[in-house]
Amino acid sequence: MFFGGEPLSNLPLIKQVVTYAEQRFAGLGRTVDFSLTTNATLLNEKTVDYLNDHNIGIAVSIDGPPAYHDRNRITVGGRGTYDLVAEKVKLLKARYSARPVGARVTLTRGITDIEAIWDHLFNTLGFHEVGFAPVTAGDVASYNLSGDELATVFANMKRLGEKYLEAALDNRSIGFSNMHQLLTDIHEGTRKVLPCGAGVGMVAVDHAGGIDLCHRFSGSDMPHFGEVNKGLDKTGLNQFLNQRLEQRNLGCNSCQIRNLCAGGCYHESYARYNDPLKPTWHYCELLRDWVDFGIYTYTQILAKNPGFFARYLSPRRAHYETSQSA
Numbered sequence: 061m062f063f064g065g066e067p068l069s070n071l072p073l074i075k076q077v078v079t080y081a082e083q084r085f086a087g088l089g090r091t092v093d094f095s096l097t098t099n100a101t102l103l104n105e106k107t108v109d110y111l112n113d114h115n116i117g118i119a120v121s122i123d124g125p126p127a128y129h130d131r132n133r134i135t136v137g138g139r140g141t142y143d144l145v146a147e148k149v150k151l152l153k154a155r156y157s158a159r160p161v162g163a164r165v166t167l168t169r170g171i172t173d174i175e176a177i178w179d180h181l182f183n184t185l186g187f188h189e190v191g192f193a194p195v196t197a198g199d200v201a202s203y204n205l206s207g208d209e210l211a212t213v214f215a216n217m218k219r220l221g222e223k224y225l226e227a228a229l230d231n232r233s234i235g236f237s238n239m240h241q242l243l244t245d246i247h248e249g250t251r252k253v254l255p256c257g258a259g260v261g262m263v264a265v266d267h268a269g270g271i272d273l274c275h276r277f278s279g280s281d282m283p284h285f286g287e288v289n290k291g292l293d294k295t296g297l298n299q300f301l302n303q304r305l306e307q308r309n310l311g312c313n314s315c316q317i318r319n320l321c322a323g324g325c326y327h328e329s330y331a332r333y334n335d336p337l338k339p340t341w342h343y344c345e346l347l348r349d350w351v352d353f354g355i356y357t358y359t360q361i362l363a364k365n366p367g368f369f370a371r372y373l374s375p376r377r378a379h380y381e382t383s384q385s386a
């Protein structure tokens with residue numbers, strides 16, 4: 061997964077990694093999968109063709125219509141990048157056919173209008189899916205959503221979720237990634253003991269080769285779990301994961317959503333409590349309410365249009381999920 065800063069600022073390295081990994085995995089008789097999350101500004105015809113030829117999944121970082129996108133996504137000279145990104149999205153639509161392209165929206169302070177953002181990205185720009193990532197524990201505190209704003213974000217996610225349900229009963233998808241993901245977990249009976257794949261099926265490698273739990277820790281003060289040239293610190297990683305399991309067992313074992321939340325994001329806890337081992341107990345109620353809403357939505361679809369899952373959720377995992385999960 062090629063993930064920012066902006067990965068396309070070092071396209072030669074991406075090509076080197078892709079060539080190496082394709083050859084190495086082919087030699088092992090295995091397949092390898094790539095995805096890229098990009099702000100799209102550096103895309104050109106040649107690069108799009110390269111991504112297409114190598115079946116590299118793409119998610120575009122875009123925060124909605126210009127009034128929202130241009131608040132934070134600006135050039136070094138201070139100009140909004142919406143117009144440029146919208147042009148590049150057209151380029152992608154014209155030349156890239158390897159996989160469906162998703163939009164990844166970062167919700168920062170003052171931006172909670174989920175429905176308007178989804179409408180613009182799905183209906184006007186034509187993204188296949190739109191996923192929302194609320195910023196609550198970013199490095200720059202002034203970008204973080206306030207507690208009230210986060211509650212509004214969840215309320216608005218539920219409003220878009222109602223639209224999702226209406227469409228699902230009509231056998232249509234409105235490409236709301238967060239809802240897709242939640243329903244997939246419920247449908248597949250996901251039972252997490254750890255909150256995500258960080259440190260288990262995924263690590264992040266920073267620009268200098270340091271290995272971190274995930275991209276959110278790259279650049280933080282948390283010590284690395286090894287280095288690319290020296291190898292992964294498996295002992296340290298195992299210790300960390302075991303300690304987290306013990307912490308979780310202390311406080312989450314009676315929670316009804318423990319199999320889906322599993323104590324919440326490590327980095328969220330790190331930013332909030334300076335302790336990645338601590339579960340994210342500061343927004344449990346919001347999460348429980350969101351999962352309850354997901355269960356309600358799931359049961360409605362299951363009762364009235366069960367074919368929706370096979371048509372829209374199962375195929376998605378194969379070609380789409382990796383680029384959105386970043």
Ligand code: SF4
Binds near residue numbers: 321323324
């Ligand atoms: S919602 Fe809270 S109590 Fe429940 S599993 Fe998540 S962090 Fe633990």
